[in-house]
Amino acid sequence: MSTTPTSTIKKHYRLFRPNAISNSVASRYQKPTHYFGFIPEPAIENFFTGRIWSRHNTPFPPAKIETYIIRGYFEITSAVTTKPNLKCRRCLNEQRQKFISFHCAKCQKTCHYCRHCITMGRMCSCDELILWENELPRSRIQKSHVKFTWRGKLTVHQQKAADELLTSLKQNHNHLIHAVCGAGKTEILFAPIYASLKAGKRVCVATPRTDVVLELYPRFQQVFQNIMIHALYGGAQNDTQFAQLILATTHQLYRFENAFDVMIVDEADAFPYTYDEALQRAVMKAKKADAPIAFVTATPSTKLLIQQRNEKWGYSFIARRFHGQLLPVPRYQALWNYEKAFHKQKIPQKLKNWVEQRLQNHQPFLIFFPTIDLMEQATSLFQQIEPTIESVHSEDPDRKEKVLQLRNEERKGLLTTTILERGITIKNVQVAVVGAENLIFTSSALIQISGRVGRNVQYPTGDIVFFHHGITMEMDQARKKILEMNRYE
Ligand SMILES: [Zn+2]
Ligand SMILES: [Zn+2]
Known part of the structure; x- marks a missing residue:
């Protein structure tokens, strides 16, 4: 049996929390100073166990949080530590170019915030994070x-x-x-x-x-x-x-x-x-x-x-699917100058034939596009053939619903970016990639996309076609790896 890489993990882990307690804010509170007889409220324990959170923005009244801080239940740290160099305590980013320095109205000094995790709310060097020190009681x-x-x-x-x-x-x-x-x-x-x-x-x-x-x-x-x-x-x-x-x-x-x-x-x-x-x-x-x-x-x-x-x-x-059938192997189909065709408001003929075939056979389909732009140009053209065809991408708020509609056969097909390359299963779905030569389609992306086909035990096969303007190594590698898997017993 293999040996535990615990030592490596521990070493890494130490690297990740060097300034955890050493900053000046934390040293104001000596820990642990849990008051004798004080029992923390379950709601506080439940929420904070294992979490690192903004001190002044919790789901609890600030005064309550302060009483716990005074009693030493939290470790406190700056959101961005500055010594020895800038480091975001939340996402552990240390890349200098990802920090913004500015004159801060709150602390009246030059302050820094991390751009890398800003989607979770802006936190700068004078903001504080709190970290619950205890484990949850086992009985809980x-x-x-x-x-x-x-x-x-x-x-x-x-x-x-x-x-x-x-x-x-x-x-x-x-x-x-x-x-x-x-x-x-x-x-x-x-x-x-x-x-x-x-x-x-x-x-x-x-x-x-x-x-x-x-x-x-x-x-x-x-x-x-x-x-x-x-x-x-x-x-x-x-x-x-x-x-x-x-x-x-x-x-x-x-x-x-x-x-x-x-x-x-x-x-x-x-x-x-x-x-x-x-x-x-x-x-x-x-x-x-x-x-x-x-x-x-x-x-x-x-x-x-x-x-x-x-x-x-x-x-x-x-190497085997749960239903025991082989993985569908992608086939190549040249679609020269497909971009020009779409610019001219035309669906390339071979692609059009493919879609019409799917409609005739009543097979749901996904068509992957390399860019949102190209996909959006194509959407209205496809809708002229079949009005229920829609497109989805990562910013689309209705994406979940549209996929559901495809699954429920309320839509015949969806155009998509690589956002749907994994995690979705649609019975009897047929798949085409337009512009498979584009750099965004790495061999793993293409394997995942091909992996959408034939997942259902009643429909274990199906068409997966790479429409391309030239064959890339990534395409070949994807195909090779799929064939390789199919050779295993
Ligand atoms: Zn960060
Ligand atoms: Zn500040």
Whole structure:
């Protein structure tokens, strides 16, 4: 069995919290000075356990928070520490160019704020964050009440991966689940998560994509009952309860520290997680120092695979979909000068034929576009063929609804950006990529997109076509990897 990379994790963790207590504000309050006989209110404990929060902007009356501060229940820190260099205490960003310095009206000095996590509210060097110092009393975690109501059956491959993951988590080992699109990754997580919850552990399932949180939340609510589950994403309501199971976008982890006993990162390779070291640090910060991380993905980066091997994490590999059928293999179709055609208000003929074929066969379809601009030009043209065709992109507030309408057969097809490359399942969906040669379509994006096809056991096959203006290495690599998976027994 593999050895624990705990020492590495601890070392990293220390790196992430060097100035935690050393700043001048914190030293004003000696800790711990919990007053004898004082019992903290459950509501305060429930909310703050594992959270790092703005001192002056909590869901509780400020005077109440101050009484807890005086009693030493909170660690206090500047939102942006300045020594030895600028560092955001919330997202751990240290890149100088991501800080803005300005004359601050509040402190009458030059103050700094971090641009990197500004979407969570502006915090500058004279603002303070508070961090609850204690663990929640064990009795508060309703471990004996968790009810596991999933009655599905795992395939042999899924069962093996679930057992392996459970073993890793029990031993606090990191783990990588590398499973093709449609292998049934979420079901693999159920039993190991249940075991962790039953053991009184706090579990986080983090994913870079809001859509994935929204897709997972109702499924988890169904499977785990008698337990508080929170779904956290940009724009979600702030819940003040203590949740033993949290589904969150990786961004939301900025608000946690030392909180989780088990951390699962789903779709570990999805944008922006892979490109953003701050998000990776957020994962490390949000979990407890010796808590294991499990990564789950169909398309692990080379870096992740190397790390898994070097640090001897647990590893599960599934090349087969849950229904046992092969992965649909993308075919290429040249669509020369498609951009010009759209500019001239014309749908390229081959693409038009493809759509008409889908309509005739009553098959729902997704067409991926490289840019919002091009997609919007195309939308009105497609609507002339079929008025229910719509388009979605990341800023579209109605995106959830439109996908639902496609699923319910109220719409025949959707045009989309890469926003729908993962996390969605639509029965019998047929998929086309327009401009597959565009740089935005990396091999993993193309594998994920191809992975939308044939997921349903009643419709295990389907068409996936890359319409292109020239074949790229990324396209070839995607195709090669899919064929490779199909060769495994
Ligand atoms: Zn920040
Ligand atoms: Zn200031």
